[in-house]
Amino acid sequence: MRTITAAAFACAIAVSLVALTTERTLIAHPAPCDFLTGGGFIMTTGGNTHAVAKGTFAIGGGCKHGTPTWGHLEYHDHGNDLNAHWLTITAYLAEGDGLGDTSFDPKTKQPTGTRLVCGTARTNLYGDVDFMVRAHDHGEPGTEDQFDIRLAQSGVVVYTTEREGMHTLNDGNGGGGNIQLHKPNPSTDGQLGGDCPARAAAF
Amino acid sequence: MQTAVISRWALAALILSIPILSPMLMHAQSVSGSARAVQATVVTPLGLSTSTLADTGTLSSPTDARDASQPSGAVDSLVTAETLHATTIGSTDQVASEASVAGLTVAIAGTSVNAGFAQARATTGNKGVRSATIHDLTINGVPVDASGAANQTIAIPGGTIVINEQTGNVVNALHIIIDGVADVVIASAHANAQ
Numbered sequence: 301m302r303t304i305t306a307a308a309f310a311c312a313i314a315v316s317l318v319a320l321t322t323e324r325t326l327i328a329h330p331a332p333c334d335f336l337t338g339g340g341f342i343m344t345t346g347g348n349t350h351a352v353a354k355g356t357f358a359i360g361g362g363c364k365h366g367t368p369t370w371g372h373l374e375y376h377d378h379g380n381d382l383n384a385h386w387l388t389i390t391a392y393l394a395e396g397d398g399l400g401d402t403s404f405d406p407k408t409k410q411p412t413g414t415r416l417v418c419g420t421a422r423t424n425l426y427g428d429v430d431f432m433v434r435a436h437d438h439g440e441p442g443t444e445d446q447f448d449i450r451l452a453q454s455g456v457v458v459y460t461t462e463r464e465g466m467h468t469l470n471d472g473n474g475g476g477g478n479i480q481l482h483k484p485n486p487s488t489d490g491q492l493g494g495d496c497p498a499r500a501a502a503f
Numbered sequence: 504m505q506t507a508v509i510s511r512w513a514l515a516a517l518i519l520s521i522p523i524l525s526p527m528l529m530h531a532q533s534v535s536g537s538a539r540a541v542q543a544t545v546v547t548p549l550g551l552s553t554s555t556l557a558d559t560g561t562l563s564s565p566t567d568a569r570d571a572s573q574p575s576g577a578v579d580s581l582v583t584a585e586t587l588h589a590t591t592i593g594s595t596d597q598v599a600s601e602a603s604v605a606g607l608t609v610a611i612a613g614t615s616v617n618a619g620f621a622q623a624r625a626t627t628g629n630k631g632v633r634s635a636t637i638h639d640l641t642i643n644g645v646p647v648d649a650s651g652a653a654n655q656t657i658a659i660p661g662g663t664i665v666i667n668e669q670t671g672n673v674v675n676a677l678h679i680i681i682d683g684v685a686d687v688v689i690a691s692a693h694a695n696a697q
Contacts, residue, residue, distance in 0.1 A: 335568060335590075335599075337588075337590045337592070337599075337601050339586065339588055339601070339603030339604075339605070339620070339622050340603070340605075340620060340622070341605060341619065341620055341638075354605075354619070356585060356586040356605035356606060356620070357586055358572050358586045358587065358588030359588075360570045360572070360588065360590050362568065362592075364568045365566070370568055370570070372570055372571075372588060373572075374572050374573065374585075374586040374588060375586070376586055376606075383574050383575075384574075385573075386572070407630065408626070408630050408632055409628065409629075409630040410626075440632070442636070476619070476638040477620060477622060477636065477638075478624065480599070480601065480624070482592050482599050483594065483597075484594075485565065485568065485592060485593055485594040485595070486566045486594070486595060
């Protein structure tokens, strides 16, 4: 009886300790990864290569089941008819490799901030490329959200919208759409990270 | 005696576990979500025929996140669009779904609908969002102001167009109905957590 009693007591203590430790861990280290989704259009010259034209986009990025390789990219520059269609997602990063710019939209209870989504894409003008998308969620209604894209090949940038400055989705007056940063879900137990060759590419 | 002791400790363990288990129980919600960029149903001599573009399918669990995208797409000569995408992301207490298209052209029975961009978003929760964003909408070449109000309805020959249609847990950016001919939904987002 003494053995059973001791075992039961030890079990209860162990359960309590595990619970306390888990709670402390969650508070000290909130889930570091999340998701970003969005669609819209920017007005771009494709890095001063053509007259101002629409660049339509759809973007997704995030960690699913611990891996920062969830997402997609579709992009169409109507000025030079460039189409980019994602092949792989290789990285999902916070700008600056930290979470420093992540904030909180009290209206939606969702986070705000900037993420980089990287991968490879097939294009109709350059063949297969590395890409990096910079997407910023400024909160609702999305008019101050931002989208920019860079395509690189063999370590050299072949196309970018960044030379014109950050492109804002200001409600049809130069852009439109909405980008949303989503709070982590139970599958985002991994870290932001991955490989982003386009980020280090030379201009 | 032995049984009584075990029972007392079992009860104590259970009481100790209540604070631990209660948050889990409180968050054990049922979630569902899906999104698609285009769904077109047309009446054919053989019955109804439905086609979809950039369709996520349905969430399998709160840990699921699903997406679909394509650079361009068409349903026969009825619908064409570019940069189509759809996403649905689950969570323990929330679902966020979204779909969008750009460069949209719909042509049905003499009616044409164009939009530079259309997006629907639906999220659950007490700060849940149900909204549609539409730019440069025209119907038969005439610009239409998408007011932002839910269920803005416009009559067209033989049918209706509903802008920012909100029914239950679903938001459709555009719903074009030509009675007896076709039913086309552009950018549809569904999110539900119970």
